[in-house]
Amino acid sequence: MENRETVVYIAQSLDGYIAREDGDISWLDMVAFDGEDYGYGEFLNSVDTVVLGRKTYEKVKSISSETPYIGKKVYVLTKETHKDDGEVVYCNDVERLFNDLKSRDGGRIFVDGGALTVKSLRDIDMIDRYVISIIPVMIGRGIRLFGDLEEPVTAGMRLVSCRKFESGLVQLEYVKT
Numbered sequence: 013m014e015n016r017e018t019v020v021y022i023a024q025s026l027d028g029y030i031a032r033e034d035g036d037i038s039w040l041d042m043v044a045f046d047g048e049d050y051g052y053g054e055f056l057n058s059v060d061t062v063v064l065g066r067k068t069y070e071k072v073k074s075i076s077s078e079t080p081y082i083g084k085k086v087y088v089l090t091k092e093t094h095k096d097d098g099e100v101v102y103c104n105d106v107e108r109l110f111n112d113l114k115s116r117d118g119g120r121i122f123v124d125g126g127a128l129t130v131k132s133l134r135d136i137d138m139i140d141r142y143v144i145s146i147i148p149v150m151i152g153r154g155i156r157l158f159g160d161l162e163e164p165v166t167a168g169m170r171l172v173s174c175r176k177f178e179s180g181l182v183q184l185e186y187v188k189t
Contacts, residue, residue: 016119023144024146025149029156043180045179050181062085111165147180
């Protein structure tokens with residue numbers, strides 16, 4: 013059995029925010045161009061499991077009535093007890109979930125946010141790869157991708173790719189060392 017890779021694939025502002033304080037992400041549209049998905053489509057095809065926090069899931073559902081995760085197994089992290097509503101599985105034990113997911117055969121595990129989910133997975137060392145797209149805008153305040161750290165954290169990551177696009181977006185890719 014192959015160890016499934018857990019990938020955080022996310023965008024942030026130049027000053028480190030993934031959303032405004034109220035969850036607004038409309039500023040991401042400044043780099044939206046027809047025919048350019050910054051590798052997202054290819055990445056999504058390599059994924060069979062998506063994990064995201066409840067607020068992020070609700071945001072995704074509010075943007076479109078059709079989930080972008082069709083054909084994927086979706087897990088929503090929440091403080092609620094474990095339940096399966098047919099479309100998604102809601103669970104509250106991130107470590108148990110990831111130990112279970114990593115023990116099964118399958119494709120990549122896509123962590124689609126939010127900040128609390130990324131922090132929870134970082135804290136238990138379950139993230140194998142980060143693909144972070146930097147959008148050339150500063151929004152000043154909001155929800156930080158990595159939250160406010162009490163002290164420096166050694167990432168234990170190695171840069172494997174840095175791509176720039178005409179829109180000004182820069183995409184960094186790091187893998188666990």
